[in-house]
Amino acid sequence: MAEARPSTDEETAPLLQDPDHARTESETTRHDSSPFQNFLEHVTSITKEPLNALSKVLLVLAIVLLLLTSIFIGLFAGAQHKLKERSGKVPPTETVTTTVVSTATTTQVGTPTAPLPVPTRPPPVNICTTADCVKLSASILGKLDESQDPCENFYEFANGGWLESHEIPAGRGTFGSFESLAQENKRIVRKLIEPASESTAAPSQAPSYDDQTLKKLRGLYTSCLNEEHLDDRGHEPLFEVVKIVRTLFSGNSTNTTAEWTVPLTGAVAYLHSRGIGGLFNFEIDGDVGVDPNAMSLWFFQPDLGLPAKEYYKEKDIRDIYEDTLACILIALSDETEQKSQVLNMQTQTTETANVWPPWPWPPWGDDDDDDDDGKKGEKKKNSTERARDLARDVVEFEHKLAEASLDLEDLYQDPIGTYNPTPFSEFAASLPQLDFPLYLSSFAPRNFPTTVILTSTTYAHSLSAILSSTQSKVVEAYLVTRAALAIAPMLGMKTEVWQAHRALIETLQGIKKGQVPDRADWCVQQVENAMGFAVGRFFVQETFGGESRRKGTKVITDIIDAFKESLKHLEWMDEKSGKAAAEKADAIRVKVGFPLSPDTTSARSIAVYYNAVHIHNNTFAENVLSASTSDQIKKWQQLGKRRNPESWEMYPSMVNAYFNPPANEIVFPAGILRPPFFSQDWPMYLAYGSFGHVAAHELTHAFDSAGRLYNQEGKLEQWWTNATSEGFKTRQDCIAKQYSNYTIDDGKGGKVHVNGNLTSGENIGDTGLIQAYRAWKSQFSASLNDGGEYLLPGLDYTQEQLFFIAFGQIWAQKIKPQAALQRVRTDPHSPNKYRVEGTVFNIPEFAKAFNCPNNAKLNPPPEKQCILW
Incomplete structure (x- = not known):
């Protein structure tokens, strides 16, 4: 009977044996008695023999592979350690038991100084390494300042890199993510409305509706760019308006x-x-x-000539404003006198009544008029002094309007x-x-x-x-200066009125004297202001395609669902009010991108809508006023009609969004559905952190200090119970107090507090971030399975952390102290730093994501937080 064949792990014969080698009896005996010792001896014997070429190559390859494996394990262990450290989950140093096998078997116990590179979860396999993902990752990293502690200074942590690498453009008082995207949108619009060259012009044929619209857009844009012609015309566009105002007012001098x-x-x-x-x-x-x-x-x-009531009480600002109005009045009087002299020379035989202007101007009369005693030749105040006196009276008149x-x-x-x-x-x-x-x-x-x-x-x-x-001449001068302040930006930069108005803007916003914004960008903005929906038709065709509307809408509706779910768990809201709030949330009309109705977006409807706007080349101010007149006519035509449910208050290229209480609608123009706020190709933790906050903010407005007073039909009534209203008011007061403690520099070495009451509604709107977070979490599993939660290369942060980073980075902004002061006095939104840190202060999930220690600035004890939802 044959003996059993030995197992393969005991087999010593190689698959290819050397015929010159013969195993001796002693070798066989040693092999049979001690396999391990025989193996060592075998290796020793091999090392004593000269290596052939193949052996040398294999040995080198083995050493290289061993080194590469060691490096990979080291890098992986380091990445895991940093990731755990960042997320607050660094594994503790462990005591590891290892068994070392030798000829004398022993057990050794060691305590390494660093944890072994054993991951606590499988290594990530869904890391996007495409060029777009690398760029997106680099963009996020470039904005960070990792030297800052996110638990103490999250705004600087999220935006410090951006703040370091960006400057406020010339001629502006502020610049941030919103302004940056608006600038990019303007570049797109600019390419669309720049006049086509002759070589690319369409063949001669009946113009389409789009051709008609583009012709008007290009005509308005071209007239704005023609600075030489604007300078040549001087104050003429303003004079045309002032002439009509004074004619209608008829120089009345009685009270x-x-x-x-x-x-x-x-x-x-x-x-x-x-x-x-x-x-x-x-x-x-x-x-x-x-x-x-x-x-x-x-x-x-x-609206007032100065941004807010407070400015009328500040002597330095008031003096500058008086100087501005005086310059306007002097410039208008000088040109009027010049025109009168020319016309008088041309019409010496014409009666005075036919000489333009047909009214006494300047309103203070001639310098050599009789005085009260009938004496002639006694010099009165010169025209400059009189203009300053009148300007002072106008400012006092406005101050009274402000106080009223x-x-x-x-x-x-x-x-x-x-x-x-x-x-x-x-x-x-x-x-x-x-x-x-x-x-x-x-x-x-x-x-x-x-x-x-x-x-x-x-x-x-x-x-x-x-x-x-008030004397009639003061009221008249008020009306004239109101016209001048409105038209001044449309005049040539060499005119006195443009320069006087610009000096006022520079003072109020802290802009360096003589700096002006890029003319092309400014002109695009004027075209958008005048004919925004005409611009929007072409803008959305260029930028708003693919899945942008569907994916953007999904973010919004997910947040609405999360909000409704949260209503069930609010201890301050009773069941009756919660049910009504959910019904209002369901009834909210969601508008994304641009109007959908053919009656408002077709080429024909756009062309008809702007048919009344008369555009003439090289008459920029008149073109803008023509568009404004058209808007006013359309506004008044709505009186007595029913609301058009498809109407929009913002044009599609605008970087903004809004909630309209009477219409119970939230609206998101295509202009804001672009990076750094949104992209249809982003992982969802970024989309919900950035655009999700915008969406949640507008949704929450429906339930803020003012919005909550409108029911689901947009009607003003008390639809919450008294108990629920009192619970809300307690939390509203908490938020108002929180933000009132925040301060900004006034540019003069002092501090100015944020007005927590003025900003109450917007601050409550920002609390909606928690709804965006919950909406993201609720869809996470499905999104993960669909590949929507992929990781980005080089970002050593958790997805939860990146959600909050994405939120923080949309509020990056540099602002000059004077502009910041103006904002605090007039803007219902808090300064951007506090929109970020004031919001996460009240969200425990933020502190958990960054493993913030107890009593860190942004991980306060619960009793100090103002939690609404």
């Missing part, structure tokens, strides 16, 4: 109300028809107390206090200096209103009292 009514009404109506503000403002919007879709007349206080106006926190945060429906006849009687039927007839509304909604119950009465106590 009698009856004599003021028609002249003042005509002058104000004319300015308003050109989009130039003054004294008051009318808007057309839904009647939120009765029917939010019934477009009704609203009466507002006016509502504080911005009341205007923005109190929708109940600013809803005051009043019979139109009663309103008109409170302001007898204006003939409102005559005013409305200037705009030819289809329905004369019987009711007007006042945002202030006192402003009309106060305005009447101010007008009654």
